[in-house]
Amino acid sequence: MANKQPFVSIIVPVFNAEKTLPVCLGALESQTYSAIELIFVNDCSQDNSLTLIEEFCSDVSHRIRVQVYSHVMNKGVAAARNTGLNLVTGDFIYYVDADDRLEPDAISVMVDTALATKADIVGCNWFLSFVGGERKMKQPYFADPWDAISKILAGTMRWNLWLFLVKRTLYEDYAIRFIDGMNMGEDLLIMVRLFSVAQHVAYVDRGLYHYEKSNEESLTRLYSAQHMEQVTFHVDEVERSLKTSRFAGRVGKLIDLLKFHIKLPFLISDKNSSYRTWLSWFPEINTTSWSKRELPARLRLLRWAALNKQFWILKFHYYLLTRVIYGVIYK
Numbered sequence: 001m002a003n004k005q006p007f008v009s010i011i012v013p014v015f016n017a018e019k020t021l022p023v024c025l026g027a028l029e030s031q032t033y034s035a036i037e038l039i040f041v042n043d044c045s046q047d048n049s050l051t052l053i054e055e056f057c058s059d060v061s062h063r064i065r066v067q068v069y070s071h072v073m074n075k076g077v078a079a080a081r082n083t084g085l086n087l088v089t090g091d092f093i094y095y096v097d098a099d100d101r102l103e104p105d106a107i108s109v110m111v112d113t114a115l116a117t118k119a120d121i122v123g124c125n126w127f128l129s130f131v132g133g134e135r136k137m138k139q140p141y142f143a144d145p146w147d148a149i150s151k152i153l154a155g156t157m158r159w160n161l162w163l164f165l166v167k168r169t170l171y172e173d174y175a176i177r178f179i180d181g182m183n184m185g186e187d188l189l190i191m192v193r194l195f196s197v198a199q200h201v202a203y204v205d206r207g208l209y210h211y212e213k214s215n216e217e218s219l220t221r222l223y224s225a226q227h228m229e230q231v232t233f234h235v236d237e238v239e240r241s242l243k244t245s246r247f248a249g250r251v252g253k254l255i256d257l258l259k260f261h262i263k264l265p266f267l268i269s270d271k272n273s274s275y276r277t278w279l280s281w282f283p284e285i286n287t288t289s290w291s292k293r294e295l296p297a298r299l300r301l302l303r304w305a306a307l308n309k310q311f312w313i314l315k316f317h318y319y320l321l322t323r324v325i326y327g328v329i330y331k
Contacts, residue, residue: 005035006115007065008107009090009168012040012098013080018048020099020212025056027101027210029064033108037065039084044074049098065089078178078186081161085171085178093168095161099212100129106208110165119202121194122165123148126158126209134210139163141203145195146247152192153254154294155261159191162209170194184227185234185262192238196245228281235259235282256285257294260303267302270318275306 010028014021028038040053050070057066067087071080081095092111096102103109110122123142127134140157142148151157170176174197178186195201239255242248259282266278279286286307295303298317305313 005033006091006111007089008033008036008092008094008111008165009084009088010036010038010094010096010107011081011084011088012038012096013043013077013084014040014045014049014053014098015043015074015077015080016045016047016049017098018045018052021049021052023101024096024098025052027104028096029056029060030104031102031107032105033111034063036107037067037088037090039067039087040069041080041083042068042070043076043080044071076181076183078183079180081186082178082180088168091168092165093171094165096209097162097211100162101210101212103208103210107165109204109206109208113202113204114165114167117200117202119200120167120170120198121145121148121201122204123163123201124204124209125207126160126163126211127207128213129210130213136207137211138205139203141205142201145198145201146250148195148201149192149242149247150250150254152188152195153251153258155257155264159188160211161187161190162211164191164194166194167198170197173197179233182230182233185231189234189237189241193241196242196247231262232282235262253288253290253294256288257290259285260288260295260299264299264302267306267314268318268321270315272311275309275311275314278306 012024012028017024040057042050042053053068057068060066069083069087071083085093092114094107094110106124110124113119114122123139125139126137128137140151142151142157148157152159174193176190176193178190235255235258238258242251242255263278263281266274266281269275286303290300302314302317305311
């Protein structure tokens with residue numbers, strides 16, 4: 001008798017996404033893996049999002065397990081994901097944003113990898129989609145949970161939730177949940193916590209997720225003061241969590257390196273006010289010494305320019321990056 005396919009619960013938070021939902025829903029419907037349940041959490045959308053979801057569910061409910069839950073007031077993406085986690089019935093959990101899409105065999109590939117390697121977490125590569133095309137983006141290989149955590153902290157690996165398929169038992173056995181109302185940096189904390197309790201992990205060297213970069217999204221979009229407070233909270237929680245984990249003795253200067261990379265976008269700017277914000281956010285790490293391996297020459301130069309208020313260097317770098325390099329890539 002054939003083994004039963006593990007179920008995958010895909011959580012999709014939705015807020016005013018009527019323009020992008022059709023593509024997202026089409027990709028979900030096209031998944032080649034059949035044992036999935038789709039959990040849509042409508043976070044009090046004011047547009048036509050809920051109608052689109054309900055029509056979609058009506059069309060596919062005969063062959064795909066679906067659930068729709070609507071918040072009576074807008075609570076934010078962290079609360080929406082918690083709502084989804086409280087509704088899941090699957091063996092694995094995955095997240096999809098309402099403005100993105102999956103490769104047709106994305107879930108199948110990740111589940112097959114998880115089963116073959118007995119992995120608690122499976123990571124993959126992705127595509128950065130923008131007007132006029134898209135670019136393949138590669139995650140680094142990670143051999144074990146600490147390897148993944150160390151690369152996240154070092155800024156060489158992304159921590160977005162949609163890059164990882166995760167066993168539901170990690171969430172349940174270790175009471176891992178998002179913090180309602182804290183919607184910036186939440187995926188960093190969750191993925192670090194998940195990796196810190198995982199036993200086996202696996203990596204798929206293939207792009208399976210298409211992240212949509214909208215026209216309105218600046219290449220150097222910066223955080224508001226409220227967002228910075230939330231990110232600071234999550235970084236502090238990452239540090240606290242790791243220092244009470246089995247990896248406590250390995251953390252070292254990696255938290256400082258995480259803080260450096262989180263505030264780095266303030267140096268990728270042409271505004272003096274951004275440079276001053278960089279100086280004031282996580283100031284305790286401004287003069288931390290790092291090896292060439294930890295910080296490449298370009299980033300060491302940017303840090304030196306900011307600390308010595310040689311802002312013309314930062315502005316020249318910004319011009320080269322946005323007008324020349326990004327101007328060609330995203331044309």
